[in-house]
Amino acid sequence: MINFANPGLKLPSRKVLAGRILNTNSEHIKKSLIDTAQKDELGVTVCFDGWKNVKKQEIMESVLITSVKVLNLFGTGVQIRFELFI
Template sequence: MINFANPELKFPSCKVLVGCILSLNSETIKNALIDTTQKDVFGIT
């Protein structure tokens, strides 16, 4: 897509990007889930 501007430019692979994004967001989602369950009035069943 952008190779026409600079064909020598190398971008990271999809696996690298996904790994980076997932590792950052999974921690955020995990913490949000823990906070939500701790604030739940009825508790975990």
């Protein structure tokens, strides 16, 4: 579909997307979340919710609420990175 729309566009491979691009963007998002939370003068609220999907896999989602905006934290699976708040 994309090749049809723009034949000259070369998309990155899934390995590049899952490697370098994902790692770079994850670090950028992590730094942005920490910066937003630390600069909020009124404090922050973190909400957690957990459930199991139809395959009985545990899923946990978290949301960081600041006085300026609501930020979804990366929370697919139970490996939430709590060090964001330290």
